[in-house]
Amino acid sequence: MSARSALVALHDADLLLEEAHAPDGRRRCRALGLDLPGLGALERARRQLHQQLEPHWMRAYERARRRYGRAVVAVRDRVCQGCYMALPTSASPGAEALTVCESCGRILVWH
Amino acid sequence: MAISIGPTLHPARFFSDLKHRRRESVLAELSRRARALGVGQEPELLQATLLLRERLGSTCAGHGIAAPNARSLLVSSPLVLVGRSRRGIAWSAADPDPVHLVLLVLSPAETPVSTHLDLVARTLAIVRPARVRQKLLEVERVEELAGILRELVP
Helix, strand or coil: CCHHHHHHHHHHHHHHHHHHHCCCHHHHHHHCCCCCCCHHHHHHHHHHHHHCCCHHHHHHHHHHHHHHCCCEEEEECCEECCCCCECCCCCCCCCCCCEECCCCCCEEEEC | CCCCCHHHCCHHHEECCCCCCEHHHHHHHHHHHHHHCCCECCHHHHHHHHHHHHHHCCCEEECCEECCEEEECCECCCEEEEEEEEEEEECECCECCCEEEEEEEEEECCCCHHHHHHHHHHHHHHHCCHHHHHHHHHCCCHHHHHHHHHHHCC
């Protein structure tokens, strides 16, 4: 798995964990007939994804997550979807490259 | 703020004959469909997110219905896809009965948890009544399938 794919999967795993830990997330899921018994399994999967990251991406991810809640955001129309600042034309990597928003520090995913 | 479910009920979002009989393959198929509709990116990664959700707990809601769902960085707008399998899908070891209706519910990453769960709840509520499920399993054409659901949405 590429660093980019691991970051996207880690980000989505954190969204699932947020849902499981939300004050009424578990209760609401159970009411829908969708119980969440696999919290431990998801946390293990998250650890595995985390370990696939190079140390500098791991640090960037955790730093942005602590600061904003979500560490990775999409770029749409050359705008960072975290801080909504327009990105310079020089910031246009290939599909597999990873960059950090110079304005807010979130990791950017270009589709 | 609640997401309106009405705009999601377009015939292009109904698949009356899912090809696969295993959960992993069905999630891959629906992820590809989401990309074809311009809402989901990178279907292999989206499938991986949906499989992570299944690790948290099976999304089989009983009565032959499954509601795989996730908020994801790979999703640009809320989406509900409805897939039907007359033969049935083996969803998980914990759910011995086959699944015949799959409701894939996707929301963008920035969607609050409560808003996403509202969309899942409202989607499931539409198909829970036995008479609705029966109708959905019996109709022949995808336009009828869409029509039935549209009638049920205020």
